[in-house]
Amino acid sequence: MTDTRSDAVPSPVQPPRKPTVIVDDVHITYKVYATGRKANAGDSAGGHGLLKRRSPSMRRAEYVHAVRGISFTAYEGDAIGVVGSNGSGKSTLLKAIAGLIPANQGAIYAEDNPTLLGVNAAIINDLSGERNVILGGLALGMSREEVLRKYDDIVAFSGLKPRFLDLPMRTYSSGMAARLRFAIAASVEHRVLMVDEALAVGDKGFQKRSEQRIRELREKAGTVFLVSHSLPPIQKTCNRVLWVEEGLLRMDGPVDEVLEAYTEFTG
Ligand SMILES: Nc1ncnc2c1ncn2[C@@H]1O[C@H](COP(=O)(O)OP(=O)(O)OP(=O)(O)O)[C@@H](O)[C@H]1O
Numbered sequence: 553m554t555d556t557r558s559d560a561v562p563s564p565v566q567p568p569r570k571p572t573v574i575v576d577d578v579h580i581t582y583k584v585y586a587t588g589r590k591a592n593a594g595d596s597a598g599g600h601g602l603l604k605r606r607s608p609s610m611r612r613a614e615y616v617h618a619v620r621g622i623s624f625t626a627y628e629g630d631a632i633g634v635v636g637s638n639g640s641g642k643s644t645l646l647k648a649i650a651g652l653i654p655a656n657q658g659a660i661y662a663e664d665n666p667t668l669l670g671v672n673a674a675i676i677n678d679l680s681g682e683r684n685v686i687l688g689g690l691a692l693g694m695s696r697e698e699v700l701r702k703y704d705d706i707v708a709f710s711g712l713k714p715r716f717l718d719l720p721m722r723t724y725s726s727g728m729a730a731r732l733r734f735a736i737a738a739s740v741e742h743r744v745l746m747v748d749e750a751l752a753v754g755d756k757g758f759q760k761r762s763e764q765r766i767r768e769l770r771e772k773a774g775t776v777f778l779v780s781h782s783l784p785p786i787q788k789t790c791n792r793v794l795w796v797e798e799g800l801l802r803m804d805g806p807v808d809e810v811l812e813a814y815t816e817f818t819g
Pocket of ligand 1: 582584616636639640644
């Protein structure tokens with residue numbers, strides 16, 4: 553439509569921003585089998601219950617509608633904070649964007665393969681930190697030579713003392729393991745990187761390095777999603793925030809505006 557008003561000021565022409573992720577009316581429902589007493593009410597004919605094999609028909613299926621019709625578009629250069637109460641559907645949404653769980657309804661279009669980096673990301677606990685760096689790098693598409701070239705930087709970024717690198721990862725604290733995972737993932741340039749709570753685990757130095765890395769990824773026109781219950785990392789790195797509550801997108805907008813409303817909501 554043409555603006556015919558004589559006082560209309562022509563806006564400067566901006567190059568169109570390129571979408572990297574389009575989430576279109578996505579619904580995700582988990583089907584869970586309840587194993588509580590009620591669910592096993594028909595299961596009382598003999599046996600001591602706990603270890604007894606139950607046929608699926610005897611278990612009560614329940615449905616958790618974790619994401620209920622969320623839509624938004626992310627663009628290159630966006631760093632998007634994702635906030636919301638516990639259990640509101642943030643991780644479920646990111647897992648679906650990463651292609652780890654299917655949407656029951658709606659569609660997700662993503663450029664490249666979005667990488668989800670979570671505190672629970674796969675790591676082989678019986679292998680040493682060193683082996684995990686190499687395997688993790690290979691899994692992210694680096695060549696062996698590339699991983700070896702970046703190895704020292706990855707370890708330095710993680711802030712782990714080198715002696716730990718020879719030990720199996722099961723001997724690491726959860727914070728140490730999360731730092732190493734972030735360091736591995738941050739060594740690759742991602743078009744779409746999603747970080748779920750990983751920044752909350754490190755000390756101040758690690759948090760600074762992580763925030764800096766997120767800014768760099770964003771400057772290189774990647775898209776970063778950052779789920780966090782701690783708001784300062786979002787304030788420091790993001791240009792936009794999605795607020796998810798009870799599976800619905802409650803707000804999508806500039807950082808200050810959304811965080812102000814969210815803080816008011818959470819008290
Ligand atoms: N694997 C699963 N099976 C069944 N229900 C699940 C599963 N994962 C999550 N849920 C349920 O889906 C809903 C959303 O969970 P989700 O983990 O996405 O929330 P969240 O916003 O990331 O929470 P938090 O901030 O506590 O990490 C919750 O009700 C949760 O109980």
